[in-house]
Amino acid sequence: IGNAFDRFFRFISKIFKALYNLVLSTLIHIHKRLLWYIGAGVVGLIIGFFMDKTSDEVYGANMFIETNFRSARQVYENIKDLNQLAHVDKDTMELAKRLDITPTEASMLNGFYIQPDIDENNIIEMYSRYYGKLDSISRLEMNYEKYKTSLTPYNFGVHLIGVSSKDKFLYNKIERAFIEYLSHNEYLEEVLKVNTENLKRKDQTLLVQMQKTDSLANEYLKIRINESKKEPVPGAGTNLYMGRGDGESVNLIVDESKVIQRRLVLEEQRRHVFRDLAEQKSIVNLLSGFPNSGYDIRTWNDYKIIVFPLLLLSLLLTLFSLIGLRKFLNKQSKV
Secondary structure, three states: HHHHHHHHHHHHHHHHHHHHHHHHHHHHHHHHHOOOOOHHHHHHHHHHHHHHHHHOOEEEEEEEEEEEEOOHHHHHHHHHHHHHHHHOOOOHHHHHHHOOOOHHHHHHEEEEEEEOOHHHHHHHHHHHHHHOOOOOOHHOOOOHHHHHOOHHHOOOEEEEEEEEOOHHHHHHHHHHHHHHHHOOOOHHHHHHHHHHHHHHHHHHHHHHHHHHHHHHHHHHHHHHHHHHHHOOOOOOOEEEEEEOOOOEEEEEEHHHHHHHHHHHHHHHHHHHHHHHHHHHOOOOEEEEEEOOOOEEEEOOHHHHHHHHHHHHHHHHHHHHHHHHHHHHHHHHHOO
């Protein structure tokens, strides 16, 4: 056991010594060629500074949309199409036509991007609904992680769309035509039309039912008022006497609270219809539009004043390392 610990500590000691020698060798190497590295850094700073000054600034802005009627696939395809025109083909004429802007403004667009707005809580709710629909055998094979990995961007309702541009004030100009183009599809437009008509018809039906319920409640109230003028009779509710075919009458006791409850249910259903009309008034709902102006989306590796000094220093270090390796190999070959 003592020998095992001794070998282990020697192994750890060798690792630290190797690291120490490596750091020391690197510092000695830089110290001998310090002027070379300073020169490379200064040249990189100058080149990077002028490239940053002459290159166009890149701005970005995001919007959040909600897709209805399973239109996510159409939206993603249209975004890919716009990105192809802006980023790959540089077809400013076609891009200007689709977004209702001038070709000069279209030339300022760099690219279009989209991704689902993923919320872990929403995924859990989606899994709970999905799991509740499974039979007993399928539940044994399904778990949350498997369900989560099976999701695609089309399964989510809210999506983030990003647009890159050289003009920071272009976003408000393209927003209206951009939303219209995203949802352009004859089938989806027909589904939207039918859905809106169905909701309006449902609202009219509920309104008629509410009017009939109000009329019935008023009749009950009149009967209650008339009965209140008579001598009190044990029992609650309104007594209605309805004749039968055999000449006899049936005494019906009506509870007005049930009529009132029915009206409250109808009002709740109408509120749901109003909400659906608002949420489903278009194929794509704009939850959050573009800001008034774009913002700088560059990261540190987009600044040439940082990248070029690091690149030149790395190339210089690699060159000196290859020279040192060549000298070492020549020395070893003579032994």
